[in-house]
Amino acid sequence: MPQLLLKTRILTVALTVLALPHPAAMAKLRPQPKPQPVLGVRSVQVLTVNKLKFKDLNKNGTLDKYEDWRLSSAERSRDLLAKMSLEQKVGFMLISTTRMKNDQSFQAGQAKEPITSDFNEEDLVASQNMFTRKPLPTPIMNAAGTTKAVTQYHLRHFILRANVSARLTAEWANKLQALCESDGLGIPAIIASNPRNHITGAAAIGTSVGKTVFSAWPGELGLSAMRDLKLVREFADVARQEWSAVGLRKGYMYMADLATEPRWQRIEGTFGEDAQWAGQMMTEIVYGFQGKTLGSGSVAVTTKHFPGGGSGQGGQDPHFEWGKKEVFPGGKFANNLIPFKAAIKAGTSAIMPYYSFPADTKYEPIAYAYNRAIIHDLLRTELGFTGIINSDTGPIEMMPWGAENLSIQERYKRTLEAGVNLYSGTADPANLLATVKSGMVDPKLIDDSVLRLLMEKFNLGLFENPYVDEAAAERLVGNAQFQARADLAHRKSIVLLRNEAEILPLKPKTKVYFEALGNKPVGTATPATSYTINDGKYPVTFVATPDEADVIVLWLKPSAKPLFASDGSPIYLALSKNSVDVAYINSLTAKKTTIVAINYSNPWVIDEIYPKDGSTRIKGVLATFGTTPDALLDIVTGKFSPTGKMPFTTPISEAAVQQQKEDVPGYEEGTGYSLFKYNEGLMYKGGNKRISNK
Structure with missing residues (x-):
């Protein structure tokens, strides 16, 4: 063989060897074997194959493909499908x-x-x-x-x-x-x-x-x-x-x-x-x-x-x-x-x-x-x-x-x-x-x-x-530990919507009547969800009656007719049609400065208690979406500063609801539709500026 040709071949082989990946790198490129999983067994036998354990699910003493956890889910599924009867497939x-x-x-x-x-x-x-x-x-x-x-x-x-x-x-x-x-x-x-x-x-x-x-x-x-x-x-x-x-x-x-x-x-x-x-x-x-x-x-x-x-x-x-x-x-x-x-x-x-x-x-x-x-x-x-x-x-x-x-x-x-x-x-x-x-x-x-x-x-x-x-x-x-993280979420979920004269957070030693109202008949006793004793958690003083209070805090929980009790009649969002005693609320707000929190399971219309002309003693409005009294009170008393933003627009009136388009988000319904806007929410720091990106 001519010397030049021999040198060329030697050089080619050397370059090829140099170009090969390191053995460790090659091992990484190969599919790695799956580790032995933990097997949960109650009645079937466990098969041992090459020192690995498998469940004999069909009880035939043989390792079938669908029982072999080393294979892909697709391969195992195809194997099991072939073994199933029509009755098993349909079930x-x-x-x-x-x-x-x-x-x-x-x-x-x-x-x-x-x-x-x-x-x-x-x-x-x-x-x-x-x-x-x-x-x-x-x-x-x-x-x-x-x-x-x-x-x-x-x-x-x-x-x-x-x-x-x-x-x-x-x-x-x-x-x-x-x-x-x-x-x-x-x-x-x-x-x-x-x-x-x-x-x-x-x-x-x-x-x-x-x-x-x-x-x-x-x-x-x-x-x-x-x-x-x-x-x-x-x-x-x-x-x-x-x-x-x-x-x-x-x-x-x-x-x-x-x-x-x-x-x-x-x-x-x-x-x-x-x-x-x-x-x-x-x-x-x-x-x-x-x-x-x-x-x-x-x-x-x-x-x-x-x-x-x-x-x-x-x-x-x-x-x-x-x-x-x-x-x-x-x-x-x-x-x-x-x-x-x-x-x-x-x-x-x-x-x-x-x-x-x-x-x-x-x-x-x-x-x-x-x-x-x-x-x-x-x-x-x-x-x-x-x-x-x-x-x-x-x-x-x-x-x-x-x-x-x-x-x-x-x-x-x-x-x-x-x-x-x-x-x-x-x-x-x-x-x-x-x-x-x-x-x-x-x-x-x-x-x-x-x-x-x-x-x-x-x-x-x-x-x-x-x-x-x-x-x-x-x-x-x-x-x-899990609930502590959930409790943080509760506080972050509450939205501050109105805060006239920066009434919130409530000042220390304020006398507060706090009442949560669901379906409350007129004249009934203070519900169990009212706070009348402060156990040291809050800087305010809770009182037993509205007359004793400096500020009334009401938490309204409107509830529409349950879904599966629907009867095909028109659906309304007015508070009075959704288990809220409007007359009772207005009687309280006529007496004292009031903070109202509303649990919005729907975009409720609240003009019956919060008229457009501002003739109300409701000076603060908050929105909740399924939360706890403690979370709400942490916001009201300033233990936690509100950061939440509205997930939807709330209509200004029932008439606005009847005229809106079913598939159009509220922020696109036009001027005059909204009371509270999508993504609206105030914070205590930075004043009373309304924040909205829609």
């Missing part, structure tokens, strides 16, 4: 209420024994709509006996409504997971819930559980009013820890709907009227509950109600036939999508369409769960959502707006083809199974849905360990 596509023993949540008026962590083995078959109390054409099974649901119906998705201790919840969840492990392929359950961490006056099945043993934070509007995204993320992370500790791994929350229609009875569950801000809130909520990706400590978020349910005609709600139309007189349909886009970008695990249908858009006027152009074309294709589409409760049997003339099987066919993956509302898979067996739908739609649902469970780590430490759950849930 897997239902999510229904499940009840602990003695839980009578749906049977008001019945004698109640204490709820225990055992199973409720009774079927709950309803002949009337669980929400509207109207007769149903055909009875439906709202809940199945637990063992029957798991072993006969193959259900693995459940909604827990019971409000009990952390230990009882954890004990029950472990029993449910043990039952699932012992059955068939050993597929674990996923347990969902509505919100459990907020102070609300409108707790109801399907909206919020209300006061619980979990850390108690402001309502959703209050979280928004804080204008503190870091603390919002912290809230979601705290709630995630509490939920996962007791076995709750899926949240039917939060609402990305916009509060553009002030009469809507679900505004309390929104983050307000501004789409961009609601999108930022949803981002922090999703990241706080799920993390950047779903993992073994995550709680999967179900964002609702696509494509936004806040512009119902006349403020009515589509749980009822008279509220089925969603209207867009301001042409703001696209504005509704902004918070959902943010949730999708953050990775929300599921999205729930609402019952309503678009009445004046390019889209077909049929309920969103049936609306392929909305679900498949818009949500899946245009917005790129790849997660689970979870129907709201009962679009097949109870609220099939626009599809009333279709048979039950035709409704299932239509919603499957639109893109629904998980059905809420019934525990009985018979009708869905009959639809599939009839050949009316492409079986690929079933497989696609089951794959998405399996992926969520694998990503959450439920196949390895669905069990929780019951004693640890009791210690963690609602602990003092």
Whole structure:
């Protein structure tokens, strides 16, 4: 070989060797083996393969792909799907209420024994709509006996409504997971819930559980009013820890709907009227509950109600036939999508369409769960959502707006083809199974849905360990450290709106009559929520009667007709029509200088006590959004300086409410609409300047 050629080859080899990554760097480039996870086992055997441990979920003595935690969730899901019968697949596509023993949540008026962590083995078959109390054409099974649901119906998705201790919840969840492990392929359950961490006056099945043993934070509007995204993320992370500790791994929350229609009875569950801000809130909520990706400590978020349910005609709600139309007189349909886009970008695990249908858009006027152009074309294709589409409760049997003339099987066919993956509302898979067996739908739609649902469970780590430490759950849930952060949030959520002559904060030694008014009959005694004894927490003196006071502080808590007691009549926001004794309040304000705090679950109209001409002795106005008396008094007495900002605009009059457009945020309604503006809020330092960016 010529010497020059030999030298050239030697040089080429040397340069190639020099160009190779260091062995340590090469090791980093290779996929790293997953560490051995902790396995939670109750009845199945544990297999040992190459010194690693795996659960033999299908009890065949062999390591199947779906049991192998070293594989991807997608590979495991495909393997398990191939092993499932049609009956198992169909049962897997239902999510229904499940009840602990003695839980009578749906049977008001019945004698109640204490709820225990055992199973409720009774079927709950309803002949009337669980929400509207109207007769149903055909009875439906709202809940199945637990063992029957798991072993006969193959259900693995459940909604827990019971409000009990952390230990009882954890004990029950472990029993449910043990039952699932012992059955068939050993597929674990996923347990969902509505919100459990907020102070609300409108707790109801399907909206919020209300006061619980979990850390108690402001309502959703209050979280928004804080204008503190870091603390919002912290809230979601705290709630995630509490939920996962007791076995709750899926949240039917939060609402990305916009509060553009002030009469809507679900505004309390929104983050307000501004789409961009609601999108930022949803981002922090999703990241706080799920993390950047779903993992073994995550709680999967179900964002609702696509494509936004806040512009119902006349403020009515589509749980009822008279509220089925969603209207867009301001042409703001696209504005509704902004918070959902943010949730999708953050990775929300599921999205729930609402019952309503678009009445004046390019889209077909049929309920969103049936609306392929909305679900498949818009949500899946245009917005790129790849997660689970979870129907709201009962679009097949109870609220099939626009599809009333279709048979039950035709409704299932239509919603499957639109893109629904998980059905809420019934525990009985018979009708869905009959639809599939009839050949009316492409079986690929079933497989696609089951794959998405399996992926969520694998990503959450439920196949390895669905069990929780019951004693640890009791210690963690609602602990003092968590509640201290929630208490800070309460104070940051309160908004100072008016402060004439800088009456607030109240000066030391001021004699204060403080009264919280809900539904207060005229002439009744001072409510228990009044402060008459100062235990040293505040620099003021509390007195027992208004006549003794220098300043009266009133905390009004208006309450509209409950959502599920709606009757289709016009909805009003005036205080007198929402459980507030206006005459009593005016009698007090006529006597003494008054500070009024109003709990805004809706944008109430307060001109009956706060007239436009200023002829009132109300010199300070504050807004609360589900908080505590101590938090309010900390603001009033100056222990905490207010920083909150309004999450929506409040109308100046009832006439303004009747003339506004359902889909238009209050800050765009024009001159003369607002009393308090979106993002308005005063601070003690810096004078009495009103602050607003809208």
